[in-house]
Amino acid sequence: MDPNLVRTFMTVARLGSFSAAAAELGYTQSAVSQQIATLEADLGTPLLSRRPVAPTGAGERRLQHAGPLLLRIRAARADVRRVAAAPAHRLTLAAGPLALGPAVAARLARARVRLPRLTVTVRACAAGEAARLVAGGEAELGLVAGIAAPSDPLRLPDVGPLTATGAEEEPLVVALPDGHPLAGRAGLRLADLVDARWLRTPLCPLERLRDLAGDGFRAGLHYTGDDLRTVTSLVAAGHGLTLLPASAAPGVPLLAPRLVHRVELVHGALPPGPAADLAAALAPS
Amino acid sequence: MDPNLVRTFMTVARLGSFSAAAAELGYTQSAVSQQIATLEADLGTPLLSRRPVAPTGAGERRLQHAGPLLLRIRAARADVRRVAAAPAHRLTLAAGPLALGPAVAARLARARVRLPRLTVTVRACAAGEAARLVAGGEAELGLVAGIAAPSDPLRLPDVGPLTATGAEEEPLVVALPDGHPLAGRAGLRLADLVDARWLRTPLCPLERLRDLAGDGFRAGLHYTGDDLRTVTSLVAAGHGLTLLPASAAPGVPLLAPRLVHRVELVHGALPPGPAADLAAALAPS
DNA sequence: GGGATCCATCAGGAACGCTTATAGCACATG
DNA sequence: CATGTGCTATAAGCGTTCCTGATGGATCCC
Structure with a gap:
């Protein structure tokens, strides 16, 4: 009570x-x-x-x-x-792992040119933390990323009436070890990789893949951090495969099922002001 | 506070x-x-x-x-x-519209034979109410139905740590007016129907269809209830198309995208006892 | 067995929250 | 323009709640 x-x-x-x-x-x-x-x-x-x-x-x-x-x-x-607060000229953008890619970064740059008085702090946070930071008021805007079918919204933890709008969708690639037999392919199907060994990381949760493509996806090494360089190194060393957005690392394009790396902008109530302007600029919809 | x-x-x-x-x-x-x-x-x-x-x-x-x-x-x-409560021998099963189909009903019948001391009340409720009734303690078990990709979990309102398990998946059919030119087809693709007029009902939310198959799905008549007979009558009279589970009404099978009418059983904490037994019987997984 | 530690209980006092009573304000009416 | 009516805000009183400090009983360790 x-x-x-x-x-x-x-x-x-x-x-x-x-x-x-x-x-x-x-x-x-x-x-x-x-x-x-x-x-x-x-x-x-x-x-x-x-x-x-x-x-x-x-x-x-x-x-x-x-x-x-x-x-x-x-x-x-x-x-x-x-x-109720006065329009703030300082705001925090909480970005989950892999959520702030080239396209969003470019849009952020353009927005900052148009909003010169706005001071932006980008705060990196763990997977799933961004929505919580926004809900709790520690950040005004949040970027979360995940794997989804095209234009399918991500499943965010429900922490109240947050607005989520798509900010970016990017093709996925399968990251493979250097000498992997499939490395030369022009494209891969997830169904052909269900029996491979997969890296278990927050960047590419295997439960999500099973949801989307059926059972399988044996877990190899379990990595609990969110450092991209670590993940690519682990993949190169043969610990397992993983899916990454095309801009993050080289890999073989994923052809089927049609999945994308989707980034969403989440925020709470935004009264007219710089914060709302920035949100509109980051998520053109 | x-x-x-x-x-x-x-x-x-x-x-x-x-x-x-x-x-x-x-x-x-x-x-x-x-x-x-x-x-x-x-x-x-x-x-x-x-x-x-x-x-x-x-x-x-x-x-x-x-x-x-x-x-x-x-x-x-x-x-x-x-x-904390003692194992109850009376329990309530809240069933949303179209959630209690033949398969689940049959499983419920078998379970009641095995659990003769159990008194079950089935309570019909509006779309989206079942989870709330279960969360609020007014029902021990809930059945919710929705349209989803095969083995894709439904999106339930997040009202706490409820367990949701798939109970049934059934093919969808497109309900068409009697003399509709497509009525004789062996199967239909949703993509071919985006420009048709659709009934807007809680049983087949058009927003969900747009999520799954892209924009379109012009709304014709808006029906806010959940009576199946009303819906089929409205369809027959040409007010618009709708998707229904195959067992609910005649119609033309939906071929693509691969969508099903999915029923999930939701419940909160279930200590061992008749309620847990019934839950296990209804959602064999 | 003695001491130390920990939780439960009890009594006293401060703080909180409700009720009663009254003041203040806006609007309609004569 | 004065007055009455209906509404919310404020003040004072009071009962309840909730915390503190002290004490008792149980358990564990030496």
Whole structure:
């Protein structure tokens, strides 16, 4: 119910201790104990087992709700403040991995010429973070990238009424090791590669490929970062294949299914002003 | 911040009056005035213009967040209570329009034979309502239907950590008026029908078709209900075309793009028990 | 077994939020 | 133009809530 109680519960669960949570939140241990008791009474079921302190089944479930819930609350605050705030001449553009390619960069350059008083900060962020940063108000605009069918919108985490508009679509290529037998081809079909070994990276999630092209796509090395150079090096060394936008790395064009590297611009409420102008310039639609 | 304040704000905005909202919520007018003042102070901006009472720009934006936010809060409560509750022998299955077809019905029948002590209530609901009913705890299971590429998951409104599993996929047919020149064909391509007039109904949203097959799909009559007989009658009378699952009505099979009528079963946390058994029986995966 | 640590409980006090009462404002009416 | 009516804002009072500080009981470690 009360977001503060939820925050306390999250902290206790994370730290595994009422006392430590109290210290972190600036409460007394007694207050934390009472807050948890209130929450448990409200739901009619224990959320934490004591000694040691660990979430119960119901508590685990409650925790799964807690993060998105608090995010939405923050998003509502941030969105309203954005509407009410004076038009800003400084804004932050959160860009996920592979989201800021040549085409968007060029459009950004043109827009900055037209909007000389605007100071833009581009902030790199992890895959899936951009929408959260925009929702939470830490960035005014966000760029997210993903693999999709042409003009098919990306699936963004739902963190409130964000506007998402297509900003760029680019062909995909299959990145292959140097001496790979298929490296000379003029084009490849994904169906022919289901049995190959694939790199598992946030830049090219294998679950997405299975959604789009059926089962298969055995995972080789698992890389959790988002550095393009690392990925291309891993591919060259034969750890597995991956899909990349054509402008990012050399590779063999993907012919079928018809998939593209799609970039979308996401933003919340944008009152008329430089931020809205920039958004319009980045996502001409 | 406090959900109660948000609820008060929504009520005031809906009724256009502090006094009326106070009466409806069982507060005094003074309390409502103070609550709105608190909310505005917290956000640092007016949410309502007074005399007459109407939302400001920021208030409009806040209202857009309010509904989903309260829904998520309810969803969290309902989900946790579901985990903690004793295994129920009565449960409700919310079924959206066209979601409960022959295959699912047959599986439900088989499951009820195996689970004789289970009492099932099937509750029809509007398109898009099923997920909300499940999230809010009014139904344990939900069936939603939509048009999608084969094994492509549907896009459900994000109301919390719901599990969605494919329950059925069925070919689509194009429903045509009786004497339509294409009625005799063995199959049709959507691309050949972009310029036809289409019925606009929740059962076959034209935006979805445009997503999947490009622009076009001119809207003829707009029907807001979900009665299948009404839709087939409207089609027969020439008001427009529509897509339906093959089992629902006669029509010409849709050949391309490869789209299916997909049904998914959605549910929240299901502790072992009859509800989980039924879910497993309905969505064999 | 003794000490330390941790959570639950209790009592007291501060803070919050609602009610009652009243002031202030806009608009309609005579 | 004065007045009444209907609305919201503000002030004071008060009950409830929620936090603090102290204490008790349980568990773990030495």
